[in-house]
Amino acid sequence: MARDDNPRNGFSRRDFLKGGAAAGALTTGLLPEGLATEAEAQTGEAQVVGPGTVELSLQINGKREQVSVEPRVTLLDALRVQLDLTGAKKVCDRANCGACTVIVDGKPVYACTLLAVEAQGSKIETIEGIGNPGNMHLIQKLFVENDAQQCGFCTPGFVMATKALFDRHPSPTATDVKQGLGGNLCRCGTYAGINAVVAAVSKGGVSNG
């Protein structure tokens, strides 16, 4: 059966690209604000490092951390494997899902798509740096109160994206929220809770949980 209303039947590469472009109208493709400008900020003299292991000094959560990695190692792997900071998760590994979101120099960044060597000289903030179970950041507390988490694998990334959103826009508009959190994906379906968190932070931390 080859029906002409199912474009998946005998589609061509051209059709696939066309369909992908149309489907791209979903906001899931939006990048967090700041990511696009990340590359633009990387100017200056080209410096060649590697191919062997490189000693790096990274400023993470207010502390200097020494890591020894190949130049190809991402910030995400440096955090998770070298420093055991495993709050940022590896999910898509291709800058699609936001589970690895950290804040670099005040901007939300996908740590899977930034090399550790590129993060030298920047201030890196991870989920572990903003609070802990006994002393949670307001946003973390509101994620708990509003049940904005189920399996919890996307949660640290969402918390960091939410923090970066409010750091930049204390009273975010709907468009700010869409842009600020549109680059993070959840499979369990916790968006209702996350919207409640955003509403509560906007009201100064009062939650209806």
Next chain:
Amino acid sequence: MADYNWPEAGKRSLIGKRISRLDGPVKSTGAAKYAYDIKRPGMLYGRMVTSAHAHAKIVSIDTSAAEKMPGVKGVHLIQQPGAEIKWAHDEILIVAAATQDQADDAARAVKITYEVLPHFVNDEAKDKSPEAKPAQAQVTGEPDATLAQAEVKSEGYYGLQQVSHCCLEPHGQICEWEGDQMTAHCSTQSVSPVETQFGEALQIPASNVTVMSQYMGGGFGSKFSPDRWGIECAKTSREVKAPLKLMLDREHDQASAGARPSSYAKVTVGARKDGTITSWVSESWGSGGPAGAGSPPIPYVVQVPNRKHQHTSVATHTGPARAWRAPNHPQACFITMAALEDMAATLKMDPLDFFLKNIALTGDRSKIYEEEFKIAADLMGWKQKWHPRGEGGKGPIKKGVGLALHTWGGRGHRSNCECVVYPDGSVEVKIGSQDIGTGTRTIIAIVAAETFGLPLEGVKVSLGDSRYPESGGSGGSTTVGGVSASTRRASVDALNLMFAKVAPTWSVTAEELEAVGGRIQVKGDSSKSMPWKQAASMIGASPLSAMGSNPDDTKGKLNDSGVGGVQMADVSVDVETGVVRLGKLVAVQDCGLVLDMKTAESQVYGGMIMGICNALSEERIFDPVTGRLLNGNMEFYKLAGLADVGELVVKLMTGPGYDDRGVIGLGEPPVISPGAAIANAVANAIGVRVPYLPMTADRVLATLAKAQKGGAA
């Protein structure tokens, strides 16, 4: 003597309240350690080499270059030359190395040659399938005769594509050996059963296996077994004599670690002019990979008196099917609700009136569906929003509403637990269950704390470890009913043992005592009362413990099975771009006694959102030329984002008539209807049926183009 049955509404201090999940703080601060996060001393990293072809015979495997690469500690073959590969990304071998990058490098250096065989991946084209297995038709009444005589007939064609589970934490584990003892830190929905399965597969006593999973990043039905990667990881770990972490990469995970079968159907419905449904004749087919796919229960819920259904299982060279949240129900629901809504449109009836007219066909739960439809209609503003099909507005943005109904079982699974009260007053519930994100930890604590009259913090829940009493896997909405019942029974028995120790203090019998507000006291006499801690000090030097099980009909009626729910959607469709936007989705759901209103509602929101992804964006797309999965990533395998889901409204049916049924699972039901309700809303908006889920922009445009050319949609 404490009673096993759930406390009455007025006497519940925790049950049914809005309680935040206990593991919320560790999750939202990144402190929770998932399998992917765990690091063991001396741990190596593995990468699987998988088939490049969808159907092939392995001719040769050359690992010599890979073995010499930096950091490589071992190569373990899973399939040998001569083996037949049945899908792209079928696993062939594992490379173990000191770092993940080294394992990945070495995996790329493995050379495999194949004899490529013809593949078949287009499951919709059943006539071209080399392996299509038609089943006997299921017949009730006189479908052909009544259809021939029907006053009104409606014919339709419907199809749902395969979808992946797309768990954010990929499948995988760390395996480590200590002598002949193997410990696996797994991303699993099933710690107790996986222990036994590991033992069988490795041919070692199950008592030598321990499976642990404190936190896991999503399963949705795809993480019930140790899996080939688990078993082969354990074998490789034994060979390289080091703990081995093996997590699937995203593309491999999407291609091999589970699919929901596709389903296509041709349906003819017969009815009287007054809207009474008389007959149903359908054929369906679909595939979930090499083993094909069984029949969805069609027609779904609405038991048309004269009906015939025939299903054909179609084998494809695609990664195998796994249970996917509410197996077979979303497919059956979409096909049935769309066909019935098409009949309503043929009759020019409001589908709400049409469904209500035929509600008796839904059987035992028809009164509940009726009540739910009325509540949902109010919450949606259905009567104001519904219009005859195609009258969705004059401009390019067309609006429409649609509805659907669904059912599920959700009876509590087999569960055992131990409840321990220590002389210092602390309480621990030990249970070989797991919290897959549904809030299992939290509801166990609620049940135990409620029973002991303690605050939530007074109870420690120990789970996620196969050394605790055996409990079932978390699937099919069976966990909450199972673990709440075993916990209640163990807690009541432990409390009764305590009562026996305390009763002599006031020269009363254990039956005269109660535990409330952190105290044990003589019922109705607050002068004879002591704090919990003081009571606990009377149990002696050793802790007191009791076991509880489910099922156990001798100790209270605590759970039940069988729920109904309805959903209504409103959408806007841009007929110029084909983009469907969800305005609002209303879910009204019956689920028995709710233990934690907050996490229960989260299950419904989560199911709705997953259903929205099914309806609008997610599908596995296979390349007809190579047979490979084209979108084994999260860029083109599209999940909805925060701004894609519209307004969600959840109403749980609770109170008298519902609570007294006991606990019933809630994970599956809400995911079933969204596809059908949204598809019906789209048909209502644009005037023609988009026959496929997901209703991507290209499909909507193709449907509109076909309708414009005059073809029947």
